Amino acid sequence: MNTASFKEDYKKDILALLAQNLGFRGSVLPLPSRYFTSWAKGLGLRRGGEVVLYTGHMYQLVPVIRLMEEQAKELAPEKRARLARLARWINPVVNVSAFSRFMVSAAARSRYERCLQNIVSLLRLTGLEPGYLYGVEKYAGALAFDLGLDGPFGRHAARVARRLRDKGVKEIITVDPHTTEVFKNVYPKVVPGFDIRVRSYLEVLAEANIEVRLPWEEEFVFHDSCVYARYLGLIDEPRRLLEAAGVKVLEPDQSRELTHCCGGPVESLFPERAEEVARARMEQLISLGRRVITACPICWLNLERVRDPRVEVFDISEILAAAFLGKI
Amino acid sequence: MIRVDERLLESLAKDKDFNAQACFNCGTCSALCPMGLGLLPRELFRYVLLGARDRLRELSDVIFSCLLCRLCEANCPRGVRITHNIRTLRSYLVKDEYRIL
Ligand code: SF4
Ligand code: SF4
Numbered sequence: 001m002n003t004a005s006f007k008e009d010y011k012k013d014i015l016a017l018l019a020q021n022l023g024f025r026g027s028v029l030p031l032p033s034r035y036f037t038s039w040a041k042g043l044g045l046r047r048g049g050e051v052v053l054y055t056g057h058m059y060q061l062v063p064v065i066r067l068m069e070e071q072a073k074e075l076a077p078e079k080r081a082r083l084a085r086l087a088r089w090i091n092p093v094v095n096v097s098a099f100s101r102f103m104v105s106a107a108a109r110s111r112y113e114r115c116l117q118n119i120v121s122l123l124r125l126t127g128l129e130p131g132y133l134y135g136v137e138k139y140a141g142a143l144a145f146d147l148g149l150d151g152p153f154g155r156h157a158a159r160v161a162r163r164l165r166d167k168g169v170k171e172i173i174t175v176d177p178h179t180t181e182v183f184k185n186v187y188p189k190v191v192p193g194f195d196i197r198v199r200s201y202l203e204v205l206a207e208a209n210i211e212v213r214l215p216w217e218e219e220f221v222f223h224d225s226c227v228y229a230r231y232l233g234l235i236d237e238p239r240r241l242l243e244a245a246g247v248k249v250l251e252p253d254q255s256r257e258l259t260h261c262c263g264g265p266v267e268s269l270f271p272e273r274a275e276e277v278a279r280a281r282m283e284q285l286i287s288l289g290r291r292v293i294t295a296c297p298i299c300w301l302n303l304e305r306v307r308d309p310r311v312e313v314f315d316i317s318e319i320l321a322a323a324f325l326g327k328i
Numbered sequence: 329m330i331r332v333d334e335r336l337l338e339s340l341a342k343d344k345d346f347n348a349q350a351c352f353n354c355g356t357c358s359a360l361c362p363m364g365l366g367l368l369p370r371e372l373f374r375y376v377l378l379g380a381r382d383r384l385r386e387l388s389d390v391i392f393s394c395l396l397c398r399l400c401e402a403n404c405p406r407g408v409r410i411t412h413n414i415r416t417l418r419s420y421l422v423k424d425e426y427r428i429l
Contacts, residue, residue, distance in 0.1 A: 011392060012426045019428050146396055148418025151429045226397040261362050261397035269392050277362050277395070 011269055018144060018268070019152040026138040026156065027057065029064060033135040036060045039113035040132055043120055049131030053120065053201075054172040056179030057139045058297045059112045065301060067108070069271065112297070118321035119175055119201050125324060126208035130173055136163055142178040145186055146265065154190050161191040171197040173204060175317075177227035177234070177296045184232070200228075202295065205320070206237035213326035215246025220319065221288045222249050223281070223303065224259035225296035238295050238316055245323035250288045260284060264298035278306045286311055293319055337379040339420060348373035348413045350406045357400030357410060363393055369400065369410050376417070384417065385425055391417050 021028055027036075036057050045053070123130055138160050144153040164172070174180040177200070184198040222242065228234040235256050242249050254260040263277030282303055285292050294300040295316040303313050340346050351373050358366040372390065375383040384391070394414045401410045422428050 007389065011388070015422060015426060016428055146415065147392070148415055148420075148422045149428060150419045150422070226395070226399070230398040230402055257402055258399070261395045261399065263362075263395065265395045265397070266363070266393055270389075273363065273393060280362060 014269055015147060015149065018147065019149050022139075022141060022144050022149070022152045022156045026159065028139055028143055029061060031064065036137070037134045039116045040120075040134065043117060045120065045132040046129065047131060048133055048136075048167045048169070050168060050170040051128070051130050052137075052167075052169050052172055053123070053130040053132050054137060054140075054174050054179060054183070055116055056142075056174060056176060057137075058176040058179060059115050060109075062112050062297050062301045063108045065267075066305075069305070115297075115315050115317045116175065118317045118325065121325050122205055122210075122317070122320055123173065123201060125210045126204060128173075128204065133163075133167060133169075136167060138163065140179045140182045142182040142186075143268065145182060147268075157187055157190050161187060161194050161196075164196055169196060171199065174198060174200050176298070177225045177232060178298065180234075181227050181231045200232070200234060200237075202228075202234060202237045202241065202316070206240050210244075210324055212245055212323050214323055216319070216323055217246050217248075218291075219248040219250055219289055220291045220293045220314070221252060221285045222255070223252070223262070223285055223292055223294050223299060224255055225294070225299050226259060226261045228295060229257050229259045241320055242293070242316070245320055247293075247319060247323075252284045252288060254284060262294075262296075262299040262302040264302040267298075267302065274302060275306060278302045282306050282311075334379060336376070336381050336384070336420065336424075340376060340416065343416055345409055345412050346416050347407075347409055348376055351404075351408045352406055354405060356403050356405065357408075360399050360403055362397065362399065363395060365390060365394060369404075369408060369413070372417070373408075373413065376413075384421065388421055388425070391421065 018028060036055070039055075039060065120130070138156075140160065141153050141156045144156065172183060174183065180198060180200045183196070187194045187196075220242070222238065224235065224238075228238075239249055252260075260281045261277060262281055263274040265274075266277075267274040282292075285303075286308070290311050292303065292311065292313045293316050294303060294313060297315070300313060300315050307313055348369070351369055353370050355370065357369045372384075372387060375387070391414060394411070396411045396414065398411050401408070404410060
């Protein structure tokens with residue numbers, strides 16, 4: 001097989017696999033629903049309601065993707081391609097990544113789960129008591145839309161919208177830019193009558209003027225997500241919150257609407273290229289300081305992959321929780 | 329010889345937001361792209377305008393390499409909806425070439 005057609009087949013297989021998972025399991029990765037909801041245990045979150053927190057599964061997926069990447073790195077490209085092909089055939093019957101699930105240790109998951117827990121606590125500081133849909137909540141489908149999988153995406157979006165409508169949801173509060181964008185700007189175009197209000201938790205917090213308990217009084221470099229900055233115009237909100245938290249925000253040359261992508265979006269098809277872009281961005285960021293803040297789990301994942309051990313990458317919710325809740 | 333595919337042109341003409349024809353080849357987008365996708369908007373769009381389906385197929389790696397980060401778009405002097413156009417090409421390849429419906 002020549003290289004071109006081999007690469008072409010690999011791409012086709014990955015796309016088909018994504019389409020299948022979305023169609024059969026409503027998720028990009030076939031994981032059981034309790035994997036996505038375990039973070040909420042003990043928080044006393046109301047089931048459903050008019051205003052719900054919508055995780056979109058992104059924070060939960062980060063540790064799984066990291067583990068899969070580590071496993072995939074060990075494989076030669078040909079072997080990886082064969083695995084993708086095999087997965088495509090057995091995927092409809094067998095939960096192919098069920099084995100990986102057991103290997104994502106509780107420790108590896110806990111930091112990401114804590115982000116979601118902190119977001120709930122932060123929202124509660126504003127007086128808001130969001131509900132949560134637990135297992136009814138599904139991945140929103142951003143990746144499928146971005147890859148041009150219009151058929152699978154459209155069917156999935158219709159299902160997700162129906163669930164939201166059935167549960168009487170009027171407003172969703174999102175925690176990552178990709179879910180926010182797809183609900184806010186894509187669903188209304190592909191799902192007739194979709195009129196659910198969509199807000200990022202960062203907007204909600206920025207509007208609320210919550211009081212700081214333990215101001216940081218330290219410098220951090222802030223990395224804007226492309227989607228927040230250039231699709232959603234969410235540029236000032238994270239800065240206002242960070243400043244209120246006592247953070248001195250350091251701005252790289254490419255920041256705000258000129259931000260440089262983390263490389264994450266091409267991770268599923270071209271992992272090596274994704275890493276190159278992440279390295280280039282990391283260089284820009286660490287020329288200012290060794291502590292970096294991201295606001296998107298995909299940016300976080302991708303920058304974390306290329307992180308020098310002397311550099312630290314934080315999620316914005318960790319930094320805000322420390323200041324506003326007085327805990328890490 | 330480039331095989332001109334009327335169907336491709338037609339399917340793109342139906343998409344009102346597809347505005348690759350507005351590009352005037354200034355090269356700003358290519359210069360800014362973090363993926364170094366020099367080919368992307370300018371030449372790719374020219375193939376589209378020509379309806380050159382075979383070339384699109386050959387360039388599918390490039391089409392799928394775009395980050396959809398919009399750095400190019402934010403700086404395009406002609407207001408070309410670059411990422412929307414790229415996504416449209418992807419949908420076309422997914423449907424017509426990869427047969428994922
Ligand atoms: S920046 Fe806009 S006008 Fe210039 S080459 Fe790119 S798409 Fe065309
Ligand atoms: S949207 Fe695509 S073409 Fe434009 S700068 Fe980003 S990666 Fe390059």
